[in-house]
Amino acid sequence: xxxxxxxxxxxxxxxxxxxxxxxxxxxxxxxxxxxxxxxxxxxxxxxxxxxxxxxxxxxxxxxxxxxxxxxxxxxxxxxxxxxxxxxxxxxxxxxxxxxxxxxxxxxxxxxxxxxxxxxxxxxxxxxxxxxxxxxxxxxxxxxxxxxxxxxxxxxxxxxxxxxxxxxxxxxxxxxxxxxxxxxxxxxxxxxxxxxxxxxxxxxxxxxxxxxxxxxxxxxxxxxxxxxxxxxxxxxxxx
Numbered sequence: 001x002x003x004x005x006x007x008x009x010x011x012x013x014x015x016x017x018x019x020x021x022x023x024x025x026x027x028x029x030x031x032x033x034x035x036x037x038x039x040x041x042x043x044x045x046x047x048x049x050x051x052x053x054x055x056x057x058x059x060x061x062x063x064x065x066x067x068x069x070x071x072x073x074x075x076x077x078x079x080x081x082x083x084x085x086x087x088x089x090x091x092x093x094x095x096x097x098x099x100x101x102x103x104x105x106x107x108x109x110x111x112x113x114x115x116x117x118x119x120x121x122x123x124x125x126x127x128x129x130x131x132x133x134x135x136x137x138x139x140x141x142x143x144x145x146x147x148x149x150x151x152x153x154x155x156x157x158x159x160x161x162x163x164x165x166x167x168x169x170x171x172x173x174x175x176x177x178x179x180x181x182x183x184x185x186x187x188x189x190x191x192x193x194x195x196x197x198x199x200x201x202x203x204x205x206x207x208x209x210x211x212x213x214x215x216x217x218x219x220x221x222x223x224x225x226x227x228x229x230x231x232x233x234x235x236x237x238x
Contacts, residue, residue, distance in 0.1 A: 001117045001118070001119065002117040004117075004119065005026065005093065005114070005117045005118075005119055006026060006117070008085065008088065008089045008091075008119075009024055009025060009026055009114070011088060012024055012084045012085065012088060013025065015084065015088070015174075015177035015178050016177055017173055017174075017176035017177035018173065018176065018211070020173070021177075022077075022080045022081065022084060022111075022112075022177075023103065023110060023111030023112070024081060024084075024111065024112050024113065024114075025111075025113050025114075026113060026114050026115070026117070027101055027113035027114075027115065028115055029115075030101055033103040033104055033105065033111075034101045034102070034103050034111075034113060035101060035102055035103070035104060036097075036098075036100075036101055037097045037098075037100040037101065037102055037140070038097040038098050040074075040097075040102070040144060041097050041140070041143040041144055041147075042097075042143070044147075047070075047144070047147055047148075050070055050104055050107045050108075050109075051063070051066050051067060051070055051107065051153075052107070053104070053106060053107030054066040054069055054070055054106065054107035054108060055106055055107065056225045056226060056227065056228075057225065057226065057227035057228065058226045058227045059225075059226045061221075061224070061225040061226070062224075062225075063153060064153050064154055064221070065221045065224055065225055066107070067148050067153035067154050068154055068162065068220060068221045069108060069220070069221075069222075070107060070108060070109070071144060071145070071148060071154065071159055071162065071163070072162055072163070072165075072166045072220060073108040073109040073110070074102070074109045074141075074144060075141060075162070075163035075166040075167055075170075076109075076166040076167070076169065076170050077102065077109050077110075077111070077112050077170075078095075078112075078137055078140055078141070078167070078170075079137070079166060079167035079168075079169070079170030079171055079174075080170040080173060080174055081093075081095075081112050082095060082133045082136070082137065083133075083167075083170055083171040083173075083174035083175075083184065083187060084174045084177070084178065086129055086130070086133060086187060087174055087175060087178050087180045087183055087184060087187065088174075088178045088180075089119075090122075090126075090129070091119045091120045091121075091122060091124075091129070092119070092120045092129055092132060092133060092136075093114050093116075093118060093119055093120075094114070094116055094118040094119075095133070095136035095137075095140065096136070096139075097139075097140065098115070099114060099115045099116050099118070100112060100113070100114065100115070100140075101113040101114075101115060120132065127190075130187065130190045130191055133191060134191055134194065134196065134198065137163075137167065137198060138196065138197055138198060141159075141160070141163045141198075142197070145159040145160060145163070158218060160197045160198060161200055161217055161218045162218045162220070163198065164192050164198045164199070164200040164217075165200065165214065165216040165217060165218050165220075167191070167192065167198065168188055168192055168200070168202065168214040169213070169214050169216075169233075171184050171187055171188045171191065172184055172185070172188065172204075172212060172213070172214055175187075176211070181212070188202060188214075189202060200217050201217060202214070203215040205232070205233060207232050207233075208232075213232060213233045214233060215233045215235070216231075216233050216234060216235050217235055218235065219234055219235060219236060220234075223236075
């Protein structure tokens with residue numbers, strides 16, 4: 001099993017789109033920049049430390065803006081990981097807090113590592129895999145959204161929509177990176193179109209470079225930070 005998942009991780013790590021790659025590896029233990037996701041979701045210390053490290057373009061943004069950016073970086077990495085495995089391998093790794101490490105850069109989540117070689121059984125129906133991915137994402141996102149809400153940084157209801165926006169962007173990115181754009185669009189419709197906390201309207205626009213982008217339903221608040229501006233897919237532009 002180790003050879004199978006390591007080969008798949010290598011393929012995912014090498015895939016590129018929009019000048020970006022997913023920093024993903026298999027690593028048994030935390031250390032250095034690698035932090036246990038379980039500590040992010042189960043305590044107060046790690047989220048507070050990460051928030052304190054988030055920086056803007058020209059100055060440190062307000063706390064609620066830093067909270068939004070940190071949360072969205074986390075959701076994006078989870079979306080890229082899950083979508084990449086499902087699109088490229090047709091299987092999923094163990095997406096539980098105890099099996100995930102995340103690397104922090106300037107406070108934001110920049111990479112993900114799997115601690116075990118566990119993979120879902122081969123031959124599962126696609127619908128089973130999509131349901132499993134959705135369930136894992138909800139379980140990984142909910143505690144962090146709740147923490148930010150309890151600390152009066154961002155409303156939990158808004159954060160669920162922000163997470164869905166980032167997962168949508170991540171899924172389309174994974175489709176471009178792995179040459180499976182149509183499959184990514186179908187995955188997105190099934191993953192976020194179903195009822196639940198991650199359900200959002202799904203619309204896309206084509207950017208000036210001809211790339212199909214998810215039209216967000218929430219704002220990432222980048223324009224409110226010094227030196228920031230409205231993103232191409234910002235809902236404020238509607």
